Amino acid sequence: MLLASARRDAAAFAELVSRYYKPVYRMVWRMMNGNAETEDVAQEAFVKLWQNPAQIREAKALKGWLMRVASNLAIDRLRRKPHGIDAIAEVADPRQVTGAELEEQAVTARVNQAIASLPERQKLAVTLVYFEGMSNISAASVMDISVEAIESLLTRGKRALRESLAEDWRGLLDELSSKAG
Amino acid sequence: MEKYDETQMDAALAKLLKRATDPAVPEGAEARLMLAIQSVGQQSNVVPFQPRPKMQGWTIGLPLAAALALGIYLGSKDTFDAYLPEAITDGVADMSDSMPSTGLDDAESYAEGDVT
Numbered sequence: 001m002l003l004a005s006a007r008r009d010a011a012a013f014a015e016l017v018s019r020y021y022k023p024v025y026r027m028v029w030r031m032m033n034g035n036a037e038t039e040d041v042a043q044e045a046f047v048k049l050w051q052n053p054a055q056i057r058e059a060k061a062l063k064g065w066l067m068r069v070a071s072n073l074a075i076d077r078l079r080r081k082p083h084g085i086d087a088i089a090e091v092a093d094p095r096q097v098t099g100a101e102l103e104e105q106a107v108t109a110r111v112n113q114a115i116a117s118l119p120e121r122q123k124l125a126v127t128l129v130y131f132e133g134m135s136n137i138s139a140a141s142v143m144d145i146s147v148e149a150i151e152s153l154l155t156r157g158k159r160a161l162r163e164s165l166a167e168d169w170r171g172l173l174d175e176l177s178s179k180a181g
Numbered sequence: 182m183e184k185y186d187e188t189q190m191d192a193a194l195a196k197l198l199k200r201a202t203d204p205a206v207p208e209g210a211e212a213r214l215m216l217a218i219q220s221v222g223q224q225s226n227v228v229p230f231q232p233r234p235k236m237q238g239w240t241i242g243l244p245l246a247a248a249l250a251l252g253i254y255l256g257s258k259d260t261f262d263a264y265l266p267e268a269i270t271d272g273v274a275d276m277s278d279s280m281p282s283t284g285l286d287d288a289e290s291y292a293e294g295d296v297t
Contacts, residue, residue: 010215010218010219012295013215013218014211014215017211017214017215018211020207021210021211021214022206025204025206025210026203026204029204030204034202034204038204038206039210039213042210042214043210043217046214046218047214047217047218047221050218050221051221066218103191104200107197107200108201108202111197111198111200111201112201112202114200115201126198130195131198131201158191158194161194161198162190162194164274165194165197167195168197169190169197170192170193170194172188172196172197173185173190173193
Protein backbone atom coordinates (compact mmCIF):
# COMPACT_ATOMS: atom_id res chain seq x y z
CA MET A 1 0.00 0.00 0.00
CA LEU A 2 2.86 2.30 0.89
CA LEU A 3 4.66 1.37 -2.29
CA ALA A 4 1.53 1.98 -4.34
CA SER A 5 1.15 5.39 -2.69
CA ALA A 6 4.73 6.16 -3.56
CA ARG A 7 3.80 5.48 -7.18
CA ARG A 8 1.05 8.12 -6.89
CA ASP A 9 -1.69 5.55 -6.75
CA ALA A 10 -4.62 7.54 -5.37
CA ALA A 11 -6.73 4.44 -4.75
CA ALA A 12 -4.01 2.87 -2.58
CA PHE A 13 -3.58 6.15 -0.74
CA ALA A 14 -7.33 6.33 -0.14
CA GLU A 15 -7.13 2.93 1.53
CA LEU A 16 -4.29 4.14 3.68
CA VAL A 17 -6.36 7.20 4.63
CA SER A 18 -9.36 5.06 5.57
CA ARG A 19 -7.13 2.98 7.83
CA TYR A 20 -5.25 5.75 9.63
CA TYR A 21 -7.30 8.94 9.36
CA LYS A 22 -9.47 8.28 12.40
CA PRO A 23 -6.69 7.69 14.97
CA VAL A 24 -4.75 10.67 13.61
CA TYR A 25 -7.84 12.87 13.73
CA ARG A 26 -8.69 11.77 17.31
CA MET A 27 -5.16 12.46 18.53
CA VAL A 28 -5.04 15.90 16.89
CA TRP A 29 -8.51 16.71 18.25
CA ARG A 30 -7.32 15.88 21.76
CA MET A 31 -4.09 17.86 21.34
CA MET A 32 -5.95 20.88 19.96
CA ASN A 33 -8.70 20.70 22.56
CA GLY A 34 -11.37 19.99 19.97
CA ASN A 35 -10.60 23.04 17.90
CA ALA A 36 -12.11 23.47 14.44
CA GLU A 37 -8.62 23.44 12.90
CA THR A 38 -8.27 19.76 13.79
CA GLU A 39 -9.27 18.66 10.31
CA ASP A 40 -6.74 21.00 8.68
CA VAL A 41 -3.92 19.65 10.82
CA ALA A 42 -4.83 16.00 10.24
CA GLN A 43 -5.09 16.70 6.53
CA GLU A 44 -1.69 18.41 6.47
CA ALA A 45 -0.04 15.31 7.95
CA PHE A 46 -1.45 13.10 5.19
CA VAL A 47 -0.53 15.62 2.51
CA LYS A 48 3.06 15.51 3.77
CA LEU A 49 2.99 11.75 3.42
CA TRP A 50 1.59 11.99 -0.11
CA GLN A 51 4.18 14.55 -1.12
CA ASN A 52 7.09 12.57 0.20
CA PRO A 53 6.32 8.90 0.82
CA ALA A 54 10.02 8.01 0.65
CA GLN A 55 10.40 9.25 4.22
CA ILE A 56 8.95 5.97 5.47
CA ARG A 57 10.98 2.89 4.80
CA GLU A 58 8.82 0.28 6.52
CA ALA A 59 5.05 -0.02 6.37
CA LYS A 60 4.85 -0.86 10.08
CA ALA A 61 6.35 2.55 10.90
CA LEU A 62 3.57 4.36 9.03
CA LYS A 63 1.10 4.92 11.87
CA GLY A 64 3.86 6.11 14.20
CA TRP A 65 5.17 8.47 11.52
CA LEU A 66 1.71 9.94 10.89
CA MET A 67 1.12 10.37 14.62
CA ARG A 68 4.46 12.09 15.07
CA VAL A 69 4.01 14.47 12.15
CA ALA A 70 0.41 15.27 13.11
CA SER A 71 1.27 15.85 16.79
CA ASN A 72 4.16 18.14 15.83
CA LEU A 73 1.88 20.08 13.49
CA ALA A 74 -0.77 20.36 16.22
CA ILE A 75 1.75 21.59 18.78
CA ASP A 76 3.18 24.11 16.28
CA ARG A 77 -0.33 25.37 15.50
CA LEU A 78 -1.16 25.68 19.21
CA ARG A 79 2.02 27.60 19.94
CA ARG A 80 1.34 30.01 17.09
CA LYS A 81 -2.29 30.47 18.01
CA PRO A 82 -3.20 29.20 21.47
CA HIS A 83 -6.75 27.92 21.79
CA GLY A 84 -8.84 27.88 24.89
CA ILE A 85 -10.48 24.76 26.21
CA ASP A 86 -14.03 25.98 25.71
CA ALA A 87 -14.35 24.11 22.44
CA ILE A 88 -14.57 20.72 24.14
CA ALA A 89 -16.79 21.65 27.07
CA GLU A 90 -19.93 20.67 25.22
CA VAL A 91 -22.92 20.58 27.49
CA ALA A 92 -26.24 20.04 25.77
CA ASP A 93 -29.28 22.15 26.30
CA PRO A 94 -30.43 21.30 29.86
CA ARG A 95 -34.07 21.43 28.79
CA GLN A 96 -33.60 18.39 26.53
CA VAL A 97 -31.80 16.04 28.92
CA THR A 98 -32.61 14.30 32.16
CA GLY A 99 -30.76 14.84 35.44
CA ALA A 100 -28.64 11.69 35.03
CA GLU A 101 -27.69 12.60 31.48
CA LEU A 102 -26.81 16.09 32.57
CA GLU A 103 -24.58 14.72 35.30
CA GLU A 104 -22.94 12.37 32.80
CA GLN A 105 -22.31 15.29 30.46
CA ALA A 106 -20.88 17.32 33.29
CA VAL A 107 -18.43 14.50 34.12
CA THR A 108 -17.46 14.26 30.45
CA ALA A 109 -16.89 18.00 30.33
CA ARG A 110 -14.74 17.87 33.47
CA VAL A 111 -12.67 14.99 32.11
CA ASN A 112 -12.20 16.79 28.78
CA GLN A 113 -11.23 19.94 30.58
CA ALA A 114 -8.74 18.12 32.83
CA ILE A 115 -7.06 16.52 29.81
CA ALA A 116 -7.03 19.83 27.96
CA SER A 117 -5.32 21.49 30.94
CA LEU A 118 -2.35 19.12 30.87
CA PRO A 119 0.98 20.39 29.55
CA GLU A 120 1.28 19.44 25.88
CA ARG A 121 3.82 16.60 26.27
CA GLN A 122 1.91 15.00 29.14
CA LYS A 123 -1.27 15.37 27.13
CA LEU A 124 0.31 13.68 24.11
CA ALA A 125 1.64 10.81 26.23
CA VAL A 126 -1.75 10.28 27.91
CA THR A 127 -3.54 10.51 24.55
CA LEU A 128 -1.30 7.98 22.83
CA VAL A 129 -1.33 5.45 25.66
CA TYR A 130 -4.82 5.81 27.16
CA PHE A 131 -6.90 6.90 24.19
CA GLU A 132 -5.07 5.34 21.26
CA GLY A 133 -4.08 2.20 23.15
CA MET A 134 -0.43 2.39 22.14
CA SER A 135 2.24 0.63 24.17
CA ASN A 136 4.75 2.75 26.05
CA ILE A 137 7.40 1.68 23.52
CA SER A 138 5.32 2.78 20.51
CA ALA A 139 4.31 6.04 22.19
CA ALA A 140 7.95 6.74 23.06
CA SER A 141 8.86 6.16 19.43
CA VAL A 142 6.15 8.59 18.27
CA MET A 143 7.40 11.22 20.68
CA ASP A 144 11.03 10.43 19.90
CA ILE A 145 11.90 9.97 23.56
CA SER A 146 13.02 7.07 25.75
CA VAL A 147 10.57 4.66 27.40
CA GLU A 148 11.68 6.01 30.81
CA ALA A 149 10.84 9.53 29.67
CA ILE A 150 7.34 8.53 28.57
CA GLU A 151 6.77 6.68 31.83
CA SER A 152 7.73 9.83 33.67
CA LEU A 153 5.36 11.92 31.51
CA LEU A 154 2.54 9.43 32.14
CA THR A 155 3.15 9.43 35.89
CA ARG A 156 3.05 13.22 36.02
CA GLY A 157 0.06 13.35 33.70
CA LYS A 158 -1.91 10.86 35.79
CA ARG A 159 -1.02 12.71 38.99
CA ALA A 160 -2.27 15.97 37.49
CA LEU A 161 -5.47 14.30 36.28
CA ARG A 162 -6.08 12.72 39.68
CA GLU A 163 -5.72 16.11 41.31
CA SER A 164 -8.05 17.90 38.93
CA LEU A 165 -10.59 15.08 38.91
CA ALA A 166 -10.23 14.18 42.59
CA GLU A 167 -13.92 14.16 43.35
CA ASP A 168 -14.87 12.12 40.32
CA TRP A 169 -12.36 9.33 40.60
CA ARG A 170 -12.68 8.99 44.37
CA GLY A 171 -16.41 8.67 43.94
CA LEU A 172 -15.80 6.06 41.30
CA LEU A 173 -13.40 4.19 43.56
CA ASP A 174 -15.89 4.19 46.42
CA GLU A 175 -18.54 2.99 44.04
CA LEU A 176 -16.29 0.19 42.75
CA SER A 177 -15.21 -0.93 46.22
CA SER A 178 -18.82 -0.94 47.50
CA LYS A 179 -19.79 -3.11 44.49
CA ALA A 180 -16.89 -5.45 45.27
CA GLY A 181 -17.90 -5.60 48.93
CA MET B 182 -2.87 8.17 54.32
CA GLU B 183 -4.45 7.09 51.02
CA LYS B 184 -6.92 4.23 51.49
CA TYR B 185 -6.52 3.01 47.88
CA ASP B 186 -3.36 1.63 46.36
CA GLU B 187 -1.74 2.82 43.14
CA THR B 188 -3.27 0.06 40.99
CA GLN B 189 -6.78 0.82 42.19
CA MET B 190 -6.29 4.52 41.59
CA ASP B 191 -4.91 3.85 38.09
CA ALA B 192 -7.85 1.61 37.29
CA ALA B 193 -10.32 4.23 38.47
CA LEU B 194 -8.58 6.94 36.50
CA ALA B 195 -8.55 4.79 33.36
CA LYS B 196 -12.29 4.19 33.82
CA LEU B 197 -12.87 7.88 34.29
CA LEU B 198 -10.88 8.74 31.16
CA LYS B 199 -13.23 6.50 29.18
CA ARG B 200 -15.91 9.09 29.86
CA ALA B 201 -13.99 11.67 27.82
CA THR B 202 -15.49 12.67 24.49
CA ASP B 203 -14.70 10.29 21.65
CA PRO B 204 -14.43 12.74 18.75
CA ALA B 205 -16.20 11.74 15.58
CA VAL B 206 -14.52 12.43 12.28
CA PRO B 207 -16.52 15.13 10.46
CA GLU B 208 -18.54 13.84 7.56
CA GLY B 209 -16.69 14.04 4.26
CA ALA B 210 -13.31 14.73 5.89
CA GLU B 211 -11.60 11.84 4.12
CA ALA B 212 -13.08 12.87 0.76
CA ARG B 213 -11.86 16.43 1.32
CA LEU B 214 -8.42 15.05 2.12
CA MET B 215 -8.35 13.06 -1.15
CA LEU B 216 -9.35 16.21 -3.04
CA ALA B 217 -6.55 18.13 -1.37
CA ILE B 218 -4.10 15.41 -2.32
CA GLN B 219 -5.12 15.56 -5.96
CA SER B 220 -4.42 19.29 -6.00
CA VAL B 221 -0.87 18.96 -4.68
CA GLY B 222 1.98 17.32 -6.48
CA GLN B 223 4.21 14.61 -5.23
CA GLN B 224 7.86 15.34 -4.74
CA SER B 225 10.88 13.24 -4.20
CA ASN B 226 13.38 13.95 -1.47
CA VAL B 227 16.16 13.31 -3.96
CA VAL B 228 17.39 16.55 -5.50
CA PRO B 229 17.73 16.07 -9.25
CA PHE B 230 21.33 16.19 -10.37
CA GLN B 231 22.11 18.96 -12.82
CA PRO B 232 25.22 18.00 -14.80
CA ARG B 233 27.72 20.77 -15.39
CA PRO B 234 28.02 21.85 -19.02
CA LYS B 235 30.77 19.71 -20.49
CA MET B 236 33.73 21.68 -21.86
CA GLN B 237 35.19 20.62 -25.19
CA GLY B 238 38.72 19.25 -24.82
CA TRP B 239 40.16 21.52 -27.44
CA THR B 240 38.92 24.69 -25.68
CA ILE B 241 41.47 24.01 -22.94
CA GLY B 242 44.13 22.26 -25.02
CA LEU B 243 44.44 24.86 -27.74
CA PRO B 244 45.52 27.82 -25.55
CA LEU B 245 47.90 25.57 -23.60
CA ALA B 246 49.53 24.30 -26.82
CA ALA B 247 49.83 27.86 -28.15
CA ALA B 248 51.47 29.05 -24.92
CA LEU B 249 53.93 26.14 -25.03
CA ALA B 250 54.87 26.83 -28.68
CA LEU B 251 55.38 30.53 -27.96
CA GLY B 252 57.55 29.72 -24.95
CA ILE B 253 59.78 27.40 -26.98
CA TYR B 254 60.06 29.94 -29.78
CA LEU B 255 60.95 32.87 -27.51
CA GLY B 256 63.34 30.74 -25.46
CA SER B 257 65.29 29.86 -28.57
CA LYS B 258 65.85 33.54 -29.47
CA ASP B 259 68.42 35.62 -27.56
CA THR B 260 66.44 38.74 -28.25
CA PHE B 261 63.99 37.77 -25.54
CA ASP B 262 66.69 38.25 -22.86
CA ALA B 263 66.30 42.00 -23.26
CA TYR B 264 62.84 41.76 -21.79
CA LEU B 265 63.89 39.77 -18.72
CA PRO B 266 65.39 41.18 -15.48
CA GLU B 267 69.20 41.23 -15.18
CA ALA B 268 69.24 38.96 -12.17
CA ILE B 269 68.01 36.17 -14.39
CA THR B 270 70.17 36.74 -17.47
CA ASP B 271 73.43 38.20 -16.04
CA GLY B 272 76.35 35.73 -15.81
CA VAL B 273 74.30 32.74 -14.95
CA ALA B 274 76.05 30.45 -17.32
CA ASP B 275 79.57 31.93 -16.89
CA MET B 276 81.51 29.00 -15.43
CA SER B 277 84.95 29.87 -16.92
CA ASP B 278 87.74 30.35 -14.34
CA SER B 279 91.23 31.34 -15.43
CA MET B 280 92.85 30.30 -12.08
CA PRO B 281 91.59 26.88 -11.07
CA SER B 282 91.60 26.51 -7.32
CA THR B 283 93.49 23.48 -6.04
CA GLY B 284 93.07 24.25 -2.36
CA LEU B 285 96.84 24.15 -1.67
CA ASP B 286 97.09 27.91 -1.23
CA ASP B 287 94.55 27.80 1.54
CA ALA B 288 96.17 24.95 3.44
CA GLU B 289 98.40 27.25 5.47
CA SER B 290 95.55 29.15 6.96
CA TYR B 291 94.04 25.91 8.27
CA ALA B 292 97.26 24.59 9.81
CA GLU B 293 97.91 25.10 13.53
CA GLY B 294 100.88 27.19 14.39
CA ASP B 295 103.82 27.96 12.14
CA VAL B 296 104.61 25.40 9.51
CA THR B 297 107.68 27.06 8.13
